[in-house]
Amino acid sequence: MYLGWGCGLLASWRKTGLGKAIGTTLLLAVLVGALSGCELPWAKVNKEVIMATTTSTRDSGLLDVLIPAFEAKSDFIIKSVAVGTGQALEMGIKGEADVLLVHAPSSERPLVEDGTAISRRMVMHNDFVIVGPPADPAAVKETASAVEALQAIAAGEDVFISRGDESGTHKMEKSLWTTAELTPSGNKWYQEAGLGMGDTLAIASEKEGYTLTDRATYLARKSTLELEIVSEGDPVLLNLYHVMEVSSKKFPKVNAKGAKAWSDWLLGAEAQAIIAAFGVDKYGEPLFFADGGKTEAIYAPK
Amino acid sequence: MSGIELVRLADVRVVRDRQTILDIPALTIAPGELLTVIGANGAGKSTLLRVLALVLAPTAGQVFFDGVRANPGSTDDASLLALRRRVTMVFQSPVLLARTVRDNVAAGLQFRKLPRTEVEAQVDYWLDRLGIAELANRRPLGLSGGETQRVALARALVLKPDLLLLDEPTANLDAPTRARLLGDLRGILAEVAASAVLVTHEVREAPYFADRMIVMGGGRIRQQGRPDVVIDNPADRETASFLGFDNILPATLLEPAAYLGAELADKSFCIRPEDVAAAPLAALPAAARDGSIRFAATVARIAPWGPAFRVSGPLERAPSVIMSGTAPAAVVRDGLVREGAGIAFEFNPAAGAFVGQS
Amino acid sequence: MELIWQGVIEGFRLIFSLDPEVLRVTGLTLQVSGTATLIAVIVGIPLGTWLGVSRFRGRGTLVTMVNVGMGLPPVVAGLLVSILLWRNGPLGVLRLLYTPSAMVIAQGLIASPLVIGLTRSAVESLDPSIREQLRSLGASRGQMLWAMLNECRIGLLAAVIAGFGGVISEVGASAMVGGNITGHTRVLTTAIMLEVSKGNFGLAIALSTVLLTLAYVATALLTNLQQKGTRR
Numbered sequence: 001m002y003l004g005w006g007c008g009l010l011a012s013w014r015k016t017g018l019g020k021a022i023g024t025t026l027l028l029a030v031l032v033g034a035l036s037g038c039e040l041p042w043a044k045v046n047k048e049v050i051m052a053t054t055t056s057t058r059d060s061g062l063l064d065v066l067i068p069a070f071e072a073k074s075d076f077i078i079k080s081v082a083v084g085t086g087q088a089l090e091m092g093i094k095g096e097a098d099v100l101l102v103h104a105p106s107s108e109r110p111l112v113e114d115g116t117a118i119s120r121r122m123v124m125h126n127d128f129v130i131v132g133p134p135a136d137p138a139a140v141k142e143t144a145s146a147v148e149a150l151q152a153i154a155a156g157e158d159v160f161i162s163r164g165d166e167s168g169t170h171k172m173e174k175s176l177w178t179t180a181e182l183t184p185s186g187n188k189w190y191q192e193a194g195l196g197m198g199d200t201l202a203i204a205s206e207k208e209g210y211t212l213t214d215r216a217t218y219l220a221r222k223s224t225l226e227l228e229i230v231s232e233g234d235p236v237l238l239n240l241y242h243v244m245e246v247s248s249k250k251f252p253k254v255n256a257k258g259a260k261a262w263s264d265w266l267l268g269a270e271a272q273a274i275i276a277a278f279g280v281d282k283y284g285e286p287l288f289f290a291d292g293g294k295t296e297a298i299y300a301p302k
Numbered sequence: 303m304s305g306i307e308l309v310r311l312a313d314v315r316v317v318r319d320r321q322t323i324l325d326i327p328a329l330t331i332a333p334g335e336l337l338t339v340i341g342a343n344g345a346g347k348s349t350l351l352r353v354l355a356l357v358l359a360p361t362a363g364q365v366f367f368d369g370v371r372a373n374p375g376s377t378d379d380a381s382l383l384a385l386r387r388r389v390t391m392v393f394q395s396p397v398l399l400a401r402t403v404r405d406n407v408a409a410g411l412q413f414r415k416l417p418r419t420e421v422e423a424q425v426d427y428w429l430d431r432l433g434i435a436e437l438a439n440r441r442p443l444g445l446s447g448g449e450t451q452r453v454a455l456a457r458a459l460v461l462k463p464d465l466l467l468l469d470e471p472t473a474n475l476d477a478p479t480r481a482r483l484l485g486d487l488r489g490i491l492a493e494v495a496a497s498a499v500l501v502t503h504e505v506r507e508a509p510y511f512a513d514r515m516i517v518m519g520g521g522r523i524r525q526q527g528r529p530d531v532v533i534d535n536p537a538d539r540e541t542a543s544f545l546g547f548d549n550i551l552p553a554t555l556l557e558p559a560a561y562l563g564a565e566l567a568d569k570s571f572c573i574r575p576e577d578v579a580a581a582p583l584a585a586l587p588a589a590a591r592d593g594s595i596r597f598a599a600t601v602a603r604i605a606p607w608g609p610a611f612r613v614s615g616p617l618e619r620a621p622s623v624i625m626s627g628t629a630p631a632a633v634v635r636d637g638l639v640r641e642g643a644g645i646a647f648e649f650n651p652a653a654g655a656f657v658g659q660s
Numbered sequence: 661m662e663l664i665w666q667g668v669i670e671g672f673r674l675i676f677s678l679d680p681e682v683l684r685v686t687g688l689t690l691q692v693s694g695t696a697t698l699i700a701v702i703v704g705i706p707l708g709t710w711l712g713v714s715r716f717r718g719r720g721t722l723v724t725m726v727n728v729g730m731g732l733p734p735v736v737a738g739l740l741v742s743i744l745l746w747r748n749g750p751l752g753v754l755r756l757l758y759t760p761s762a763m764v765i766a767q768g769l770i771a772s773p774l775v776i777g778l779t780r781s782a783v784e785s786l787d788p789s790i791r792e793q794l795r796s797l798g799a800s801r802g803q804m805l806w807a808m809l810n811e812c813r814i815g816l817l818a819a820v821i822a823g824f825g826g827v828i829s830e831v832g833a834s835a836m837v838g839g840n841i842t843g844h845t846r847v848l849t850t851a852i853m854l855e856v857s858k859g860n861f862g863l864a865i866a867l868s869t870v871l872l873t874l875a876y877v878a879t880a881l882l883t884n885l886q887q888k889g890t891r892r
């Protein structure tokens with residue numbers, strides 16, 4: 001194919017001059033690039049569903065089990081694009097994704113209110129924990145709540161690593177600081193990493209500092225870290241996952257059928273069972289708690 | 303081949319950067335004719351060659367090759383290519399391709415898509431003819447100047463051109479190599495019966511090589527004719543100076559000389575320094591030899607010139623005129639001829655020539 | 661050091677045991693980067709040759725642009741291509757985002773200036789009178805250009821090697837336009853980045869070993885081609 005091309009190029013070069021030949025080549029190049037991966041994309045019914053989710057969700061490994069299970073039963077293909085929470089929501093706002101699976105309820109609600117996303121349903125939850133060095137210089141283990149833990153860390157000016165990236169974890173962290181009536185940024189002990197959860201944990205481990213993390217990522221990484229859970233269980237630390245379909249009324253190009261099929265399946269018995277069992281064989285405890293059919297109100301802090 | 307002309311230029315002009323660097327109202331080259339072109343740097347010799355090679359399109363005028371009009375750009379590509387393949391040029395600094403000598407020589411034949419067996423036969427013959435057969439598998443890097451030129455010649459000759467153009471092919475070579483190369487070339491050209499145009503700085507070589515000599519200056523043809531005639535009879539002062547006639551005097555200085563009949567008022571007389579003897583006045587007999595003219599002068603400059611010395615200075619009877627002659631080494635070493643001393647220039651006018659005012 | 665050594669061993673084990681996931685990722689790496697390099701060569705060598713031989717007003721600006729393009733940060737290229745291929749972007753109708761084709765386009769954009777620039781440089785450094793001398797030997801325009809390309813084939817192959825090296829090692833643009841999706845658009849570089857962010861350093865080093873081996877083999881083949889026929 002390229003040989004015939006090359007000959008065509010040389011021939012057209014001599015006849016019509018260089019300019020036209022270059023233009024033709026560029027056009028052909030773009031087309032070849034476009035065709036090299038798949039069949040003509042606009043000729044078929046769209047089987048691809050683009051799901052925007054977060055890096056921590058991806059890193060937990062849950063999707064590597066859920067997606068193949070879904071694809072075995074469905075014609076649709078799920079393309080899971082894992083980015084920061086901010087970017088995932090932005091993809092929904094721009095209509096670039098078909099379905100969202102994120103865990104930042106306060107940021108999700110505006111999307112439902114302005115009609116960008118529909119059918120927002122809770123899928124599961126996991127929780128956040130505060131981890132720190134085994135030596136626990138701020139004596140966080142002795143505090144009774146997440147807010148108190150942060151106050152202790154601030155008082156002791158112990159190193160705290162923040163995600164700093166508007167992710168769900170970061171937003172949870174910020175809300176805790178607000179509740180504690182503290183503004184940690186600007187202090188030397190408060191460092192904003194701007195990285196994913198796994199990398200942030202690695203930094204905290206390296207610097208013998210504290211950080212807020214979701215339990216799943218911590219458990220997955222535990223063997224490479226020198227950090228322990230120092231605060232857990234506080235209801236405010238719950239991390240609620242919702243699935244939302246991007247509105248095809250607002251964005252006609254959205255694969256509404258695929259998004260709905262995936263979302264419905266996630267709430268179905270098979271998916272919920274997978275979620276509930278995930279992690280048990282590896283860590284002895286599940287990483288997530290299945291919440292299909294429930295609403296977030298049940299977890300509101302008293 | 304047809305007719306009595308192989309190449310004809312008509313009103314050809316080449317203008318570059320708003321300067322006319324070539325202006326040839328008419329030039330014809332016959333089949334089998336050997337031409338030599340001489341001139342100072344910038345005289346337009348290389349430009350002329352490029353026009354003849356059909357690689358440079360003149361700004362104005364027509365080029366006819368074998369009766370067919372050929373202007374690069376105004377004739378369509380295929381027929382121009384066919385014409386261009388009948389002319390080959392050998393450059394002053396030939397660029398050999400990054401391949402063996404054999405493949406270099408074969409290059410032109412390969413462009414013409416000749417069958418491989420024929421290519422090999424031709425290449426072998428010409429490598430042999432130019433005495434570079436043992437270089438066949440060598441690469442360009444490491445060849446001497448003479449060897450490179452022979453390769454360039456071989457790759458040109460193997461193409462059996464109707465017109466061979468040589469742009470100072472011996473300029474970068476030492477004297478013995480140059481002599482050998484030109485000697486071979488003369489014989490080869492006679493054998494091949496091609497027309498040839500040789501551009502050279504070495505005026506001496508021309509008569510040996512060519513049927514016709516062209517002197518160029520300022521983009522124009524100043525003079526043309528049989529080499530031996532042109533060399534000793536320059537048509538104008540500029541040509542005279544280029545041909546080595548360092549002495550250009552107003553002809554009136556030669557009066558009275560009975561045997562010089564012609565009207566001398568407007569003419570210049572030129573003679574080469576090697577034909578003028580410079581000697582201390584005291585050492586000479588009282589009168590000039592029969593037929594010779596003697597001028598008294600003062601020595602202004604002495605410069606070495608091969609085994610002898612070149613002596614120049616203003617004439618006594620015409621201080622604005624400077625003459626130069628040759629003095630043997632002995633008189634200079636002995637101090638008989640030295641700066642500021644009196645001297646006599648003596649010469650036979652037959653050794654010089656008259657030049658029209660230019 | 662222990663970690664690196666173990667990773668390297670694991671890398672070779674993955675290669676020789678023909679681990680299916682590694683095979684798939686490696687295959688896609690070759691497919692994407694190979695195609696991108698090929699496109700860059702097909703577009704770049706003619707463009708670079710033309711730029712090297714022609715003289716016109718504005719040529720200097722074009723040369724500068726190409727040179728700047730050679731240093732174009734790959735992530736910028738990735739961002740540009742993303743914006744073009746977004747669903748609601750100008751080329752969104754092609755539905756190319758998050759496919760290998762998008763990665764080929766982005767990588768092609770990264771490799772092309774390299775090939776163009778180095779080809780131009782190689783052609784320009786030829787003796788200027790070579791064109792005339794080839795013409796005087798009776799070469800047609802096409803034969804002349806072909807012979808010139810042959811003369812600077814060392815420089816041309818350097819251009820190809822540079823283009824290939826630039827894209828096989830690229831991670832930012834590939835992640836951006838491909839999405840690093842399991843089974844669809846994961847290549848060796850994005851896989852390494854993923855494993856590092858997950859903390860699987862051993863696997864990351866192993867994959868790096870695979871990538872380096874791949875790059876070495878490909879580059880060695882090209883270098884061999886380049887050095888062929890230059891025995892002096």
